[in-house]
Amino acid sequence: MSQITASEQSTHRGDDVPRDADFSAPRQPRQRARRRTLLVRGAQLGLVVLWLVLWDLTARYQWVTPVLAKSPKQSWDYLVEAVENGELWSNAQATMIAVVIAWVLASAVGVVAGITLGLLPTLERILAPFLDAANAMPRIALAPFFIVAFGIGVQAKVALASTLVFFIVLSASRAGVRSADPEWLRLSAVLGAKKHHLFWKVMLPVATPAIIASLRLGLIYALLGVVGSELIAAQNGLGQLIAKYSSLFRLEAVYAILLLLAVIAVVLNQVMAVVERRLLRWQPPADH
Amino acid sequence: MNSSTLRAHAPEAQRLDPMIRLRQARVTYPKPEGGTRTVLHDIDLDVPTGQFVALVGRSGCGKTTLLNMIAALVEPSSGSIEVRGTTAREARPHLGFMLARDALLPWRTAQGNVEYGLELRGIDRATRRQIARDWLGRVHLGGSERLWPWQLSQGMRQRVALARTWALDPDVLLMDEPFAALDARTRIAVQQEFLELWQSGPQRTVVFVTHDLGEAIALADRVVLVGEGRILDDVEVGIERPRDLESVAAHPRYQELYERFRASI
Numbered sequence: 118m119s120q121i122t123a124s125e126q127s128t129h130r131g132d133d134v135p136r137d138a139d140f141s142a143p144r145q146p147r148q149r150a151r152r153r154t155l156l157v158r159g160a161q162l163g164l165v166v167l168w169l170v171l172w173d174l175t176a177r178y179q180w181v182t183p184v185l186a187k188s189p190k191q192s193w194d195y196l197v198e199a200v201e202n203g204e205l206w207s208n209a210q211a212t213m214i215a216v217v218i219a220w221v222l223a224s225a226v227g228v229v230a231g232i233t234l235g236l237l238p239t240l241e242r243i244l245a246p247f248l249d250a251a252n253a254m255p256r257i258a259l260a261p262f263f264i265v266a267f268g269i270g271v272q273a274k275v276a277l278a279s280t281l282v283f284f285i286v287l288s289a290s291r292a293g294v295r296s297a298d299p300e301w302l303r304l305s306a307v308l309g310a311k312k313h314h315l316f317w318k319v320m321l322p323v324a325t326p327a328i329i330a331s332l333r334l335g336l337i338y339a340l341l342g343v344v345g346s347e348l349i350a351a352q353n354g355l356g357q358l359i360a361k362y363s364s365l366f367r368l369e370a371v372y373a374i375l376l377l378l379a380v381i382a383v384v385l386n387q388v389m390a391v392v393e394r395r396l397l398r399w400q401p402p403a404d405h
Numbered sequence: 406m407n408s409s410t411l412r413a414h415a416p417e418a419q420r421l422d423p424m425i426r427l428r429q430a431r432v433t434y435p436k437p438e439g440g441t442r443t444v445l446h447d448i449d450l451d452v453p454t455g456q457f458v459a460l461v462g463r464s465g466c467g468k469t470t471l472l473n474m475i476a477a478l479v480e481p482s483s484g485s486i487e488v489r490g491t492t493a494r495e496a497r498p499h500l501g502f503m504l505a506r507d508a509l510l511p512w513r514t515a516q517g518n519v520e521y522g523l524e525l526r527g528i529d530r531a532t533r534r535q536i537a538r539d540w541l542g543r544v545h546l547g548g549s550e551r552l553w554p555w556q557l558s559q560g561m562r563q564r565v566a567l568a569r570t571w572a573l574d575p576d577v578l579l580m581d582e583p584f585a586a587l588d589a590r591t592r593i594a595v596q597q598e599f600l601e602l603w604q605s606g607p608q609r610t611v612v613f614v615t616h617d618l619g620e621a622i623a624l625a626d627r628v629v630l631v632g633e634g635r636i637l638d639d640v641e642v643g644i645e646r647p648r649d650l651e652s653v654a655a656h657p658r659y660q661e662l663y664e665r666f667r668a669s670i
Contacts (some may be wrong), residue, residue, distance in 0.1 A: 154584040300504055300506055300508040301508055301510060303478065303504070303508075304502055304508045305505060305525065306478065307476045307477075307478065307497060307500055307502040307579070308502065308521070308522040308524050308525050308526075308573070309497055309498055309522075309525050310499075311525075314525055317512075318521070318524070318525075319510070322510070322512045323512075325512070374490075382593070398553075399511055399512040399513070399514075399553045399555075400555075401510070401553075402548055
């Protein structure tokens with residue numbers, strides 16, 4: 118051993134410095150990155166303002182049919198009113214509860230099913246055509262079926278949204294669990310890995326990025342599924358409000374709710390992005 | 406042929422008892438169009454304990470299959486293989502294994518990767534940590550414990566792989582072109598690192614697959630030439646140790662062996 122300690126000094130290898138990584142990033146690039154983030158946010162704000170102005174002009178000069186031409190101000194008034202009388206909150210709550218239930222249930226089942234199929238190729242071959250057929254079905258066409266089967270309560274929305282989320286998560290988990298490098302498996306086998314080791318220490322971690330990406334996408338699809346189902350028929354929910362105000366030709370209310378949905382989607386996506394970054398700290402940044 | 410019995414009375418009989426013994430080991434694969442293809446023809450090979458043997462040959466000559474057989478990844482179709490006096494599979498807890506690509510798990514830090522093999526063998530957490538830190542230090546990566554593999558250079562990654570292999574304290578090191586993927590300069594640095602580790606500790610048996618003749622002669626005690634599934638040549642290198650990679654190439658014996666093998670590689 119002494120030989121090595123003695124040579125320690127002389128073995129500083131010039132070509133072996135770590136690649137540029139955050140931990141040693143000098144101040145200069147970090148400042149530049151912050152400035153770029155500021156620029157991005159500023160441009161985004163600019164786009165929102167531009168779009169509001171265009172919307173307002175369209176309404177003011179009646180560039181579209183008068184029924185459709187409602188101004189941002191009118192939508193805002195509706196929003197304030199709906200918040201005050203509690204209509205917005207109770208319906209948003211109903212929608213979001215259904216979204217969360219559908220997302221959690223379908224994701225859990227989808228991950229388990231996907232990993233199972235990924236590990237059992239024969240079973241996967243048997244089921245593949247049926248899964249493809251089920252996934253190709255236009256889900257909104259199933260809405261009447263679910264509504265008759267489960268009523269206009271929360272179950273029907275959850276059922277419809279789940280059919281969307283399930284397949285997204287399933288196919289990602291299936292592909293993810295199969296993407297293990299054969300060299301890792303070869304090495305692990307020689308180092309004495311048992312089957313359960315391979316699963317927990319190689320296959321599951323390697324599938325994690327794909328699974329998390331699909332959960333993120335699945336959350337948005339859960340929202341789409343729930344609102345779609347509510348549009349067809351429901352006791353409450355934002356989709357049901359849209360249906361009601363559309364039939365009353367109160368388009369300013371419809372616009373307001375659509376915008377609210379858009380905001381919810383963006384927030385959900387950002388939250389998931391943060392979770393993703395946390396869990397996948399080991400991945401190189403996208404621009405690496 | 407029966408060299409081990411002849412030496413049975415020698416004082417160092419224990420040491421000379423082969424660590425790896427192949428007898429008439431043959432490996433065949435079924436061909437897709439039917440019939441079989443023989444990858445290894447009835448190999449007889451004894452590797453004494455503590456010997457560093459290099460298997461050289463063109464790609465596709467069967468040298469990796471031979472290594473895989475010792476690692477119990479491939480079963481001989483006929484004949485026998487013994488490692489440490491038992492079957493290859495039972496000897497696995499005493500094996501270290503290194504590949505051309507570092508095969509680091511990207512979701513584990515340098516430290517976590519070194520711990521991987523220890524974890525599979527059920528070593529407790531505190532011991533594992535200690536051993537891993539220790540070995541990272543010995544391959545000159547002290548301070549890099551918490552870096553992810555993508556933050557490391559090629560050479561650093563392969564040194565993490567070295568530490569991972571060594572941390573298991575293996576009796577037999579199986580290495581499949583471990584330095585082939587490195588650029589020339591880094592390769593020499595990592596080879597030197599490896600040679601120092603090997604020469605400094607208790608003598609471990611090494612089976613080293615390579616197509617680089619110079620590397621084989623410089624590092625190994627014995628060079629075995631494999632071609633078309635047979636052993637074509639088997640020579641003791643006989644250059645004294647400890648060796649230094651920079652000067653070994655100038656050794657007359659190195660030149661001689663290089664000439665001898667060059668035609669067949």
